[in-house]
Amino acid sequence: MRATFMFGAGDVRVLDAPDPTIQLPTDALVRVTRSCVCGSDLHPYHSMPPTDAGSTMGHEFIGVVEAVGADVRTLRPGDFVIAPFAISCGVCEFCRAGLQTSCVNGGFWNDPSIGAAGGQAEAVRVPLADGTLVKVPGVTEDTDDALLGSLLTLSDVYGTGWHAAVKGGVSAGTSVTVIGDGAVGLLAVLSAKQLGAERIVLMGRHDVRTRLGVELGATDVVAERGDEGIAAVRDLTGGGSQVVLEAVGHMPAYDQAVGVVRPGGVISRVGVPQYEDAPVGFGSLFGPNVTLTGGPAPVRAYIEQLLPAVLDGTVDPGRVFDRTVSLDDTPAGYAAMDAREALKVMVTP
Amino acid sequence: MRATFMFGAGDVRVLDAPDPTIQLPTDALVRVTRSCVCGSDLHPYHSMPPTDAGSTMGHEFIGVVEAVGADVRTLRPGDFVIAPFAISCGVCEFCRAGLQTSCVNGGFWNDPSIGAAGGQAEAVRVPLADGTLVKVPGVTEDTDDALLGSLLTLSDVYGTGWHAAVKGGVSAGTSVTVIGDGAVGLLAVLSAKQLGAERIVLMGRHDVRTRLGVELGATDVVAERGDEGIAAVRDLTGGGSQVVLEAVGHMPAYDQAVGVVRPGGVISRVGVPQYEDAPVGFGSLFGPNVTLTGGPAPVRAYIEQLLPAVLDGTVDPGRVFDRTVSLDDTPAGYAAMDAREALKVMVTP
Numbered sequence: 141m142r143a144t145f146m147f148g149a150g151d152v153r154v155l156d157a158p159d160p161t162i163q164l165p166t167d168a169l170v171r172v173t174r175s176c177v178c179g180s181d182l183h184p185y186h187s188m189p190p191t192d193a194g195s196t197m198g199h200e201f202i203g204v205v206e207a208v209g210a211d212v213r214t215l216r217p218g219d220f221v222i223a224p225f226a227i228s229c230g231v232c233e234f235c236r237a238g239l240q241t242s243c244v245n246g247g248f249w250n251d252p253s254i255g256a257a258g259g260q261a262e263a264v265r266v267p268l269a270d271g272t273l274v275k276v277p278g279v280t281e282d283t284d285d286a287l288l289g290s291l292l293t294l295s296d297v298y299g300t301g302w303h304a305a306v307k308g309g310v311s312a313g314t315s316v317t318v319i320g321d322g323a324v325g326l327l328a329v330l331s332a333k334q335l336g337a338e339r340i341v342l343m344g345r346h347d348v349r350t351r352l353g354v355e356l357g358a359t360d361v362v363a364e365r366g367d368e369g370i371a372a373v374r375d376l377t378g379g380g381s382q383v384v385l386e387a388v389g390h391m392p393a394y395d396q397a398v399g400v401v402r403p404g405g406v407i408s409r410v411g412v413p414q415y416e417d418a419p420v421g422f423g424s425l426f427g428p429n430v431t432l433t434g435g436p437a438p439v440r441a442y443i444e445q446l447l448p449a450v451l452d453g454t455v456d457p458g459r460v461f462d463r464t465v466s467l468d469d470t471p472a473g474y475a476a477m478d479a480r481e482a483l484k485v486m487v488t489p
Numbered sequence: 490m491r492a493t494f495m496f497g498a499g500d501v502r503v504l505d506a507p508d509p510t511i512q513l514p515t516d517a518l519v520r521v522t523r524s525c526v527c528g529s530d531l532h533p534y535h536s537m538p539p540t541d542a543g544s545t546m547g548h549e550f551i552g553v554v555e556a557v558g559a560d561v562r563t564l565r566p567g568d569f570v571i572a573p574f575a576i577s578c579g580v581c582e583f584c585r586a587g588l589q590t591s592c593v594n595g596g597f598w599n600d601p602s603i604g605a606a607g608g609q610a611e612a613v614r615v616p617l618a619d620g621t622l623v624k625v626p627g628v629t630e631d632t633d634d635a636l637l638g639s640l641l642t643l644s645d646v647y648g649t650g651w652h653a654a655v656k657g658g659v660s661a662g663t664s665v666t667v668i669g670d671g672a673v674g675l676l677a678v679l680s681a682k683q684l685g686a687e688r689i690v691l692m693g694r695h696d697v698r699t700r701l702g703v704e705l706g707a708t709d710v711v712a713e714r715g716d717e718g719i720a721a722v723r724d725l726t727g728g729g730s731q732v733v734l735e736a737v738g739h740m741p742a743y744d745q746a747v748g749v750v751r752p753g754g755v756i757s758r759v760g761v762p763q764y765e766d767a768p769v770g771f772g773s774l775f776g777p778n779v780t781l782t783g784g785p786a787p788v789r790a791y792i793e794q795l796l797p798a799v800l801d802g803t804v805d806p807g808r809v810f811d812r813t814v815s816l817d818d819t820p821a822g823y824a825a826m827d828a829r830e831a832l833k834v835m836v837t838p
Contacts, residue, residue, distance in 0.1 A: 234752060236751065236755060239752060239753040241778065242752035242753060242777055242778065245594065307778075307780075378799075381634065388628075403583060403588060403591035404583065404586060404588040404591060409775060412771065412775070413769070413770040413771055413775050414767050415770055416769070416770035416771070416772060416773065417766045417767060417768055417769070417770070418766060418769045419765050419766055420762070420765070420766070420767045420769060421762040421765035421766070421767075422761065422762055422765070423762055423765060424765065425781065425784070426758060426761070426762050426783065426784045426785070427784060427785065428591055428784065429588060429590065429591065429782075429783070429784030429785065429787075430784070431656075431780060431781065431782040432769065432774065432781040432782070433778075433780040433781070433782075434775070434778070434782065435774070435775045435776060435777065435778030435779070436775070436778065437777075443794075453686060
């Protein structure tokens with residue numbers, strides 16, 4: 141089959157790779173219908189040291205089950221499935237508590253320790269298939285593209301935006317600021333709107349994206365950054381936002397979150413931090429009793445809840461896809477996202 | 490009157506000072522019945538640069554109202570009152586929300602900007618008296634010492650331990666680890682117990698204190714620190730504590746909190762951080778979806794709720810006081826706490 145590999149910063153190639161096979165009785169084989177490139181794929185695209193071996197890529201895909209191991213109970217060949225970005229057993233303490241990203245038996249795609257390759261490929265071996273995959277009745281490979289795109293966002297970006305809003309405690313009437321106009325930030329806007337937020341300030345400076353953000357529910361857009369951006373949000377919200385959803389992961393976004401949050405408020409982070417240390421002392425979080433929460437989204441916990449509104453068209457999170465490439469053109473997809481010519485790139489095998 | 494001043498690290502003196510007077514119509518004058526020395530008073534006791542002017546000291550006291558300004562509505566001379574460690578107006582957005590430490594009109598004792606001197610004195614001018622003070626009917630200066638001590642803890646340490654537990658989300662069945670066996674840590678144990686925690690691990694290495702901790706509700710004591718202490722708690726709790734109450738404020742206590750918290754859990758800090766930056770990235774908080782919360786306790790918000798069980802003797806938080814000194818001996822009280830000969834020192838004028 142064809143599969144995507146990264147050999148170093150900026151070096152993405154689509155190559156022939158061995159067809160995946162069932163290796164454990166809890167495995168499934170999934171033929172990929174759609175996959176995509178994630179903002180977080182751009183981190184290694186910027187920084188990965190050159191390597192001869194290469195890493196498989198992709199952690200978001202939807203597809204059709206081709207075969208299952210002897211112990212798989214909930215899936216059969218032909219089932220249409222969504223694959224969350226974390227592999228999870230479904231039975232450990234953390235899976236039962238809805239924190240599948242901390243599954244004690246699971247792991248992540250492209251991690252050789254669990255033997256799972258990436259989703260930017262024609263097919264994928266799925267470990268712990270019962271715990272990992274979510275079956276979607278009534279959908280096939282021939283379902284219309286818009287709906288397939290929305291289902292694909294449930295692999296990661298929609299569930300991640302939702303996680304930000306849930307952990308932030310967004311509810312009816314909350315004032316929310318979303319930092320970042322990437323796919324996760326925009327779907328954090330959608331999620332906050334769904335959860336009843338009254339005011340949703342989107343901090344972002346890419347016109348096309350913030351316009352989509354307004355369509356998804358943002359009530360205000362602040363294009364300024366740094367102190368100017370902080371002042372603008374504090375002014376708009378009368379002294380700071382009760383909830384801040386941080387969907388970037390870089391240090392300036394953290395500083396912005398601390399700057400715009402209201403005393404007693406919550407900063408909920410879902411952008412993967414590109415830093416380890418950050419201010420948390422009296423002058424930042426402690427003094428004003430600000431709560432810092434968030435982490436990798438256990439999207440598996442949210443898919444069943446979010447699915448009905450996607451299937452009936454109430455929400456259309458797939459609008460974050462603004463470009464589609466064939467699998468062999470995946471490298472061009474990375475380049476387009478890196479150059480910010482594309483917001484999020486879908487890959488068709 | 491006599492009042493306590495600090496002139497630099499280790500230099501505490503009790504001197505004659507002008508009697509306080511009503512300066513604004515919202516002021517009250519309170520004659521101090523009991524005050525005390527706080528663990529946080531030891532921070533300047535270690536580090537304050539020498540100064541000729543000196544700072545007044547003390548932010549915890551109970552006493553009797555001697556006079557009120559023309560606009561004070563809820564208090565009369567003769568009322569017995571508890572003074573929280575934060576001065577608050579009672580009417581701003583944050584006071585109404587129970588976050589009096591962020592009051593937009595208030596401030597703290599010993600802060601010249603609000604003109605409030607300290608409680609380690611014979612009398613105190615209380616700004617914003619209606620919002621700040623809590624009247625306790627039925628109590629007088631002649632009430633027995635044990636009850637006065639317990640009422641005095643509502644000025645700070647009991648409310649602070651309670652805040653830790655509340656912000657940590659402690660409820661029936663929670664597994665809790667408390668870091669620190671000072672007065673706040675011990676009353677965080679009591680608070681966690683009152684809120685229904687099932688397992689309460691107390692990390693502390695001062696025998697007398699941890700024994701009191703066990704009497705107040707700790708189910709286990711871990712005396713080890715660092716990696717050894719973390720391993721012990723993780724072992725006791727089967728992989729980490731759902732809630733960690735950090736009642737120290739030094740960096741090693743933060744590291745310990747990160748080490749013992751369970752994925753998806755909460756670290757609630759009430760020890761005033763003696764650091765600004767700390768690990769919050771993928772390897773500490775983000776990866777396991779750990780929430781960091783807490784801050785200066787709005788004890789004003791908790792006093793009415795905690796008072797009945799104090800008054801009827803159900804709880805006895807005043808047990809944290811293990812030494813009493815006269816006002817003129819306050820410097821000896823600082824020295825005893827600094828040498829860890831005393832857990833918490835009460836001051837009688």
